[in-house]
Amino acid sequence: MPRHRFAHAARFAAGALLIPALLGGCGTASYPSLARRAEEKPATAPAATAAVAALDQVPAGLDARIDSLLRAAREADKAFAAARPATERALNAAANATPGDEAWQQANLALSDLERQRGVLGVIEGDIEELYTQDRMAHAPENPDTPRAAARMIEAARSQILALGAAQDRVLDAARRKLPR
Template sequence: MNRQLVSLIPVMLLGACASAPGDYPSLARRPIERVTGTLTPPPPQPAAIPVDPAVVRQIDSLLARVRAADAKFQAREGRVRQIIGAAASAARASEAWSVAMIALADLDAARSEGMVALADIDAIYAASRIEGEPASEAKAAREAANAIVAAQDKVIAGLQAQLVL
């Protein structure tokens, strides 16, 4: 009896699949599936917004601060190189090594003045980009200041490598 019941299951399942042809939905495209509409061109770009002269003056002032800090850095670099050259073979924590570390910290302080101004330039650049205002002046100043600070970083890294740390 069990076998008879099992053999009837496929017949019942096939019977459920058979129905009148009008009961199935059509596979033809429905009106909602048809591509319709028109393409509207994007709105015209607004005319170039002039940069606020006060912002330009502020950027110029900040870049001048970076350059002044670089001049201070350059003025101190020669003396620091001499001190570190004299302490290159000195033992760690010796008098010569300590004087060299202080001179290196003094050179790093000159670099940090430029980095503060660079951070302010970065803030102006970011604010301009967020607000959708022109940022070409800030970008140019930022790139110039980054180049100056990157060169200073290389000098300091080279001087640090001369000391036995």
């Protein structure tokens, strides 16, 4: 029996001696260098300057497109402002009316006209948002912290148009609260 006990120990010892011999061959494999390759090195200053200059180029026709959208937005805002007094008069006349009365119906129609005028600016907002999104998608791989002339122009026009829309939304919200329910 004692011999049998040591037989396991002898096999274990042989295996323990074999493991370092097998692992010794693992260190001889050649691995690729971790040094930067030429294409991974940062661009030189002249190339970087040329890239930034290229980013500041405005695509042909973009100025005209943005001017057209801003002009249309201002016209839509003027039409909204022109429709506003009639809506206010109709809402004031319907202040004590019950829903369905003649005065209430007139106020509701005037409010609908004002909302239709708001819809005109809404279409322009959609156009500037589409232009903004197309620009963002076209330049997604670029560094987002590097402002481009075209992006700055689009963002400035977008903020102006969205500000007009927000002002009209506030007017409409106030007008809707005046209509008796």
